Amino acid sequence: MEKSFSEIKELLIRKGLKATHQRIVIYHLLFNSFEHPTAELLFDKLKINNPSISLGTVYKTLDTFVQTGLAEKVLSETGSDRYDANLSSHHHIYYTDTKEIVDFYDSELQDLIIAFLNKKSIPNLKIKDFKIQIHGEKIDMVENQIN
Amino acid sequence: MEKSFSEIKELLIRKGLKATHQRIVIYHLLFNSFEHPTAELLFDKLKINNPSISLGTVYKTLDTFVQTGLAEKVLSETGSDRYDANLSSHHHIYYTDTKEIVDFYDSELQDLIIAFLNKKSIPNLKIKDFKIQIHGEKIDMVENQIN
DNA sequence: TCTTAAATAGGAATTATTCCTATTTAAAAT
DNA sequence: ATTTTAAATAGGAATAATTCCTATTTAAGA
Numbered sequence: 001m002e003k004s005f006s007e008i009k010e011l012l013i014r015k016g017l018k019a020t021h022q023r024i025v026i027y028h029l030l031f032n033s034f035e036h037p038t039a040e041l042l043f044d045k046l047k048i049n050n051p052s053i054s055l056g057t058v059y060k061t062l063d064t065f066v067q068t069g070l071a072e073k074v075l076s077e078t079g080s081d082r083y084d085a086n087l088s089s090h091h092h093i094y095y096t097d098t099k100e101i102v103d104f105y106d107s108e109l110q111d112l113i114i115a116f117l118n119k120k121s122i123p124n125l126k127i128k129d130f131k132i133q134i135h136g137e138k139i140d141m142v143e144n145q146i147n
Numbered sequence: 148m149e150k151s152f153s154e155i156k157e158l159l160i161r162k163g164l165k166a167t168h169q170r171i172v173i174y175h176l177l178f179n180s181f182e183h184p185t186a187e188l189l190f191d192k193l194k195i196n197n198p199s200i201s202l203g204t205v206y207k208t209l210d211t212f213v214q215t216g217l218a219e220k221v222l223s224e225t226g227s228d229r230y231d232a233n234l235s236s237h238h239h240i241y242y243t244d245t246k247e248i249v250d251f252y253d254s255e256l257q258d259l260i261i262a263f264l265n266k267k268s269i270p271n272l273k274i275k276d277f278k279i280q281i282h283g284e285k286i287d288m289v290e291n292q293i294n
Numbered sequence: 295t296c297t298t299a300a301a302t303a304g305g306a307a308t309t310a311t312t313c314c315t316a317t318t319t320a321a322a323a324t
Numbered sequence: 325a326t327t328t329t330a331a332a333t334a335g336g337a338a339t340a341a342t343t344c345c346t347a348t349t350t351a352a353g354a
Contacts, residue, residue, distance in 0.1 A: 018320055020332060040310080054334045059311065061332095075222035075280070079342090080310060093272060109263055116256055117281070125240060127283040133222070134264070136274040165351055167301060186342085201303045206342065208301095226311090227341065 003031055015068045025050055026061045030071060031085040036092075036101045038080040074101060075133070091132040098138055150178055162215045172197055173208045177218060178232040183239075183248045185227040221248060222280070238279040245285055 003011070008027050009019040017023060029042055037045075043058045062083050065071035071085040074092065078099060086103065089110060093102045109132075117127055150158070155174050159166040176189055184192075190205045209230050212218035218232040221239065225246060233250065236257060240249045256279075264274055 018331065020320070022333070038310090052334070054336090056312080056335075057333055063312095073224050075224065077220050077222065077228075081224075093269065095272075096275065104269070106267070108267075109260070112259060112263060113256070113279075116259060120253070120255075122240065122251070122281070122283075124286050125242075125281070125283045126286050127281055128243065130279055130281045132260075132277055132279050134269070134272070134274055134277045136269075136272045139271050139273050165300065167351070169302070199303070201305090203304075203343080204302055210343095 003028065011070070015070060017064065017068060022050070022053055022057050023061055023064075025053075026058060027065065027070065027085065030062075030065075030083055033085075034103070036074045036076075036082040036084050038082055040080065042083075075131070076101065089129070091134065094133050094135045095138045096135055100138075104132075104134060150175065158217070162217060164211065164215060169197070169200055169204050170208055170211075172200075173205060174212065174217065174232065177209075177212075177230055180232075181250070183221045183223075183229040183231050185229055187227065189230075222278070223248065236276070238281065241280050241282045242285045243282055247285075251279075251281060 005024055005028065008024050008031075012019040012023055012027070025046060026042060029045060030037065033042075035041075039055065039058045039062055042062075043053070043055045046053050046058065062071065062081075065083075065085070066073060069087075071083050072087065074082040074084050076082050082101065088105075091104045091106075091109075093104045094100075095102070113130065113132075117130070152171055152175065155171050155178075156166040159170055159174070164170065172193060173189060176192060177184065180189075182188075186202065186205045186209055189209075190200070190202045193200050193205065209218065209228075212230075212232070213220060216234075218230050219234065221229040221231050223229050223241075229248065235252075238251045238253075238256075240251045241247075242249070260277065260279075264277070
């Protein structure tokens with residue numbers, strides 16, 4: 001579900017943020033990215049249509065989004081921080097060979113773990129949420145069929 | 148289960164690594180740390196008994212350990228990389244307030260998820276392992292009892 | 295003990311991120 | 325519609341984390 005600039009503007013205001021052009025275009029690009037981009041990658045793409053945008057603003061804005069719950073950081077072992085504005089509960093598949101991080105939705109798994117955690121309470125911990133990373137290798141199906 | 152220096156030496160050799168003094172003391176300290184330390188933290192502690200050890204060596208050695216499967220990086224949102232030499236399958240509790248990362252063992256949860264993943268195969272993915280982070284706040288039980 | 299390939303120390307270089315401040319801008323007040 | 329003002333931005337400097345470089349040292353095998 002695509003979000004228009006005016007919808008994003010409303011969203012920012014609803015979160016108590018000043019709806020600046022930079023925030024709108026950063027949110028728009030992040031929301032429509034599926035590769036969990038770094039600040040630098042977003043910056044490079046944004047520069048095309050917003051030549052005067054600065055990298056510092058991209059960093060600061062992403063941090064603002066994380067603080068206000070509009071985005072989250074995706075944990076990654078590869079140097080830079082990566083971000084995600086898709087906040088529906090989902091997990092991630094980490095392809096160890098290609099370094100891709102791909103969204104993984106599975107309500108059955110989700111329900112299974114929620115049920116487990118609700119049943120078994122962990123001493124001294126108030127659970128807010130949980131994340132799963134599934135690590136593995138990409139299997140090229142076409143290649144497999146040929147061989 | 149504590150590991151002696153000579154056991155660590157054997158372990159390094161078994162992995163095809165030269166059993167240098169630096170590697171032995173770094174492994175020993177990491178293996179006996181439960182806070183998932185950063186390279187810098189290990190370095191500060193190691194300096195006490197090994198004044199000439201260098202930070203570069205600590206970084207390089209940790210990387211060598213990860214490559215050879217003697218340790219792994221623990222995903223974290225807080226600046227520096229953190230490491231763990233405890234390789235028995237376990238997950239992590241992230242205390243959002245105290246920033247602690249604590250090991251979490253639960254064979255029931257482990258079995259539940261393994262059974263699920265075995266049953267449901269994900270197209271084009273050969274699963275190697277998976278990690279769960281449970282995020283939450285620390286509840287101080289004593290304080291709770293008083294109030 | 296000697297040889298040698300690999301590892302280390304120490305510091306320089308690089309990368310990622312945060313910080314600083316003069317200028318600009320969104321939005322509230324007029 | 326204009327003015328006001330507090331907050332946000334651009335641009336670059338500063339900092340933090342990590343990697344790289346190379347002369348020296350060392351583990352392990354001959």
